[in-house]
Amino acid sequence: MRILQLAGYFFPEKAASIYLEENRYEAFSNAGFKTIVYAARPQRGLTEEEYKEYKNKKLEMMYNGGVEVHRFAMYREGKNAVLRAFRYFLISVVQLWKGIWAKDIDLIYVASTPPTQGALAALVKKCKKVPFVYNLQDIFPDSLAGTGLAKKGGLLWKIGRAIENFTYRNADKIIVISQDFKKNIMAKGVPEDKIVVVYNWVDQNSVKDIPRSENKLFAMYGLDPSKFYVTYNGNIGLTQNMDMLLEVAKALEANEGIHFVLVGNGAYLEQVKQIVADRNISNVHLLPFQPYEDISHVFSLGDVSLVISKPGVGENSVPSKTWSIMSASRPVLANFDENELKTIIEKNNCGIFTKAGDKVAFTDAILKLYNDRELCKEFGRNGRQFVMDNLTKEVGTQKYVDVIKSVASQLQR
Structure with missing residues (x-):
């Protein structure tokens, strides 16, 4: 099983939930999956010295060869919202190209950060004719409306809803992180049998009480x-x-x-x-x-x-x-x-x-x-x-492995 992942952010970038991705990669590798990742040069939360270390890194092998990471150059993320949005656009263009030409891919898996990743994966799916599993960690554009950055019924909202509907329609399975997420997207027309609820877990051995x-x-x-x-x-x-x-x-x-x-x-x-x-x-x-x-x-x-x-x-x-x-x-x-x-x-x-x-x-x-x-x-x-x-790591990651296997088995029938 060769899984294509188009990552918005990737280790060693600093993010509150980056450990979830690391745990998933480990579980996928242990299950015998090979994950092919295309990601921009890491920059979020890195020092200047750490950032420079990745200047010439094009390919990395992780988890005993179970994860193959292909890096590409991209300017650093700043505070300017327009430049950040343009950076997302450029990354999507590069990932679309690389995803379409990736060889021997059996399945596409992406998470919802940034929110355009799902639509990007859906386009790659149409070209490669392989199934697509979507990990929904944030509901867009609902999240924008909550912050006041978009108004329900406004232009940005309508664009977001179009992206959302296109993603849901083309995903073979959608993994959501709560029952409330499930109810939200079912109200938007997503069939219940397409949705799997998997709560984000915690590594109970890594996060414990320190006196x-x-x-x-x-x-x-x-x-x-x-x-x-x-x-x-x-x-x-x-x-x-x-x-x-x-x-x-x-x-x-x-x-x-x-x-x-x-x-x-x-x-x-x-x-x-x-x-x-x-x-x-x-x-x-x-x-x-x-x-x-x-x-x-x-x-x-x-x-x-x-x-x-x-x-x-x-x-x-x-x-x-x-x-x-x-x-x-x-x-x-x-x-x-x-x-x-x-x-x-x-x-x-x-x-x-x-x-x-x-x-x-x-x-x-x-x-x-x-x-x-x-x-x-x-x-x-x-x-x-x-x-x-x-909510142990073992329970949560196994559910992801099971979803991948179920989608792959349906394809083989």
Whole structure:
């Protein structure tokens, strides 16, 4: 089985969910699949020295030869939205050409970042006459409407819906990350038998509780281990409602025992830095994105960890960082749209759910957890148990392998 993947981003680029791709590649290789990847020269989250290392790398073999990575040159991603969009377009053109001419391909697999990758794979499918499996991690253009970047019924929305419909129509199987995702695309006309729900998993062996006395990040960044830390880990972008989070942090500044730590990077990071400086918010600490090998230290840093977004953004999503929080035996504090995430948190008693944008409830939840450390520990234990029962790496990756095998077997009939 030779699988073609047209990757929007690829290792060693820094992204919150890049480990999911790595786990899938490993599982595919162990299942005897050969994955042929076409990806631009890596740049997101890399230092200048790391970026230069890839200047002349054209071909890499990974996972004992199970993954063959073909690199091509591309200018670096910047903050200018127009240049970023044009970069996506150029990458798509190159990948379309390379995908069409790739030899001995049995199946195409792509993920939904950027959202044009699905349509790109559909075009390659039409040329090569092979099946196409789509991994839907984000629903476009719904996500744009949630951020205010597109208006429902507007031109950008209509273009997005056309791309979405073209992708769904041509995909042989669509893997979605929640039941809410499934309901969303079924409402758009996708047959139920084309959809498979596979929750994003967590590597339970890599993400586990690190006692505070052993957590190297405290000494590395001068954090006082006696404080109560509320942490956010991941993308610091336009959708995460950082403005509200900083307002809450400022309002709690008088309580010297509570501090906030934001770990990551993203399009809104510079604005966050500016707000913290301008308002002189003394209880917020900004840490850079940490390497994956330190992920247990990152998710064990706080007494409670956040899943947060602006209202209307997370209607259909369960962020995969939720599982990492649980795996590290930390309570989940969500400020999110009411969906499947609320059910999971409340049913399994592993944190507190508050409605997206509800600043009062969010603040009250922080104070409740601050004043009841035993409750924090109980929530953390319950979350870890939920992961071990439902969301291990082995369970999740095997489901992907099974989907690939099922699509391939249908082709052979």
